[in-house]
Amino acid sequence: MVYVGIDLGGTSIKAGLVDEQGKILCKATCPTLVERGARPVVDDMAKLSLEVIEKGGYTLDDVKAIGVGLPGIQDPRTGIVPFCTNLYWHEVPVIEWMQETINKPIYIGNDATVAGLAESVAGVSAGIENSVFLTLGTGVGGGIVLGGKVYSGTNGVGSELGHMITVIDGELCTCGNRGCWERYASATALIRMGREAAEKHPESRIAASVNGRLDDITAKTVIDAAKAGDEAANEVFERYVYYLCAGLVNIINFIDPEVIVLGGGVSHAGQFLLDAVNRRLPSMVFYKTMPYARVALATLGNDAGIIGAAMLGR
């Protein structure tokens, strides 16, 4: 049997035909065009599903299930998607609409959750029972796999790890609270801290590498300058790693996974990031002589969304 996985983002809809082992057999994509509303987007997801099945040389009979990863959540009581903020979706019956065209079991998962599932099936945490996946991107997304299965909580509102309050009364978050972890551990946070440092230190490599155009500073600007030994950049990066580790420690002290997988933009810093985390983390964990979660880099990259969505139905 094969599976269809759909990665629904604000820019494009990506679909893939995926085998039992999480290997992508073929792919198809189309633009999301958010502005046309939910219904045509869902119809396109169904159309793309049929397209990849045919492209792969299979028929609907060979397909066990279809999975959709999206930037929102599903209400486990109704199967409806109550919110998809980036897509301006509100109360969208994704499963019902898709099943009008394709009579197959359809599963829905949050994009970070689905990426975590992908890593736990075919990536760096393959075969591991309990893992936590983090996307360090515009925000911080979280995916929890417990006992080999996606864990989204009783009401489907769990694993919002970016919204752990770690700096009470700190930076205002889009969620209305202050001091959420993602205000300090996302790529956005690293950029903000990098710009502040460049403003204070116009002689720094961060500022120089963008010719003083501070708006051009990206996470990579800061990381590259830190790698090159720039003092201001290193200070920012160490501070960022401290914030990151605060949340990692919270995850360890809370559900004690076997592995924490780092994905998203900042994770492209690679071993440089991992080394910094592994210098800081040991002194912060609670039980200092007991084993605790290994921190690893995601390996599936952009394919994680398709693979994980497909694996929802496995």
Added chain:
Amino acid sequence: MVYVGIDLGGTSIKAGLVDEQGKILCKATCPTLVERGARPVVDDMAKLSLEVIEKGGYTLDDVKAIGVGLPGIQDPRTGIVPFCTNLYWHEVPVIEWMQETINKPIYIGNDATVAGLAESVAGVSAGIENSVFLTLGTGVGGGIVLGGKVYSGTNGVGSELGHMITVIDGELCTCGNRGCWERYASATALIRMGREAAEKHPESRIAASVNGRLDDITAKTVIDAAKAGDEAANEVFERYVYYLCAGLVNIINFIDPEVIVLGGGVSHAGQFLLDAVNRRLPSMVFYKTMPYARVALATLGNDAGIIGAAMLGR
């Protein structure tokens, strides 16, 4: 079949014979006398077990398992208790020693975890699959029940909810980090904040009710003064509730349990505490229109330790 539950504390060892429904049939107790070291304490736990079995009119054949709740953790790889800070225990083979006297399955759990299990079997969260239990006492202890079973993590180091960093760079914690939740949400924190307020406001009811002897201020002093409408006390209490809710929100955003149970000293504030939490929490949860965890008061009190320990073997 019946179970033996043992609640090992720094002052006393309490044992109870417990039925399948979590009802205590009879109890026995003796002083812990920490200073004599681990071996005699473990021997007394075995002796008390036999005592309650006999007292209840049962024989060893009627006993399915023995459970021990203690202020520490068990290494799931070895069954050994690596730490029990308050008891000065280090690498104690509790199960091996007890089984020299009693040839029965023996289970070990952290005291807060065990109390949470008790509530989920015979208390306020009875029959609920996913719940989190908190003791708001000297520190903040956490117990997680997922799918009706105790969850302690991959390495047994999870559910240390009091050590979530919520106030980065905040108050120094005994664990070495700064800003752990228990520095802000424990009874100890409420007392500290109450003393500071009384110092600043010698005219306040907090200060008056202890005749200015600020060392006599307890959590109850602050709560009683707040209930009586004292302005300084209310300010402290509202601040405390804000800190408490920050951690509750983190728990909801993380594992989204069905119920969060509050136990320990501060929970004796009862409905007054619950009302304050329920005023603050709704504006802080991430998905404001989705259902989220109900917050409830523990109902089993001091018996939770015995009942929960017994239920480890169920």
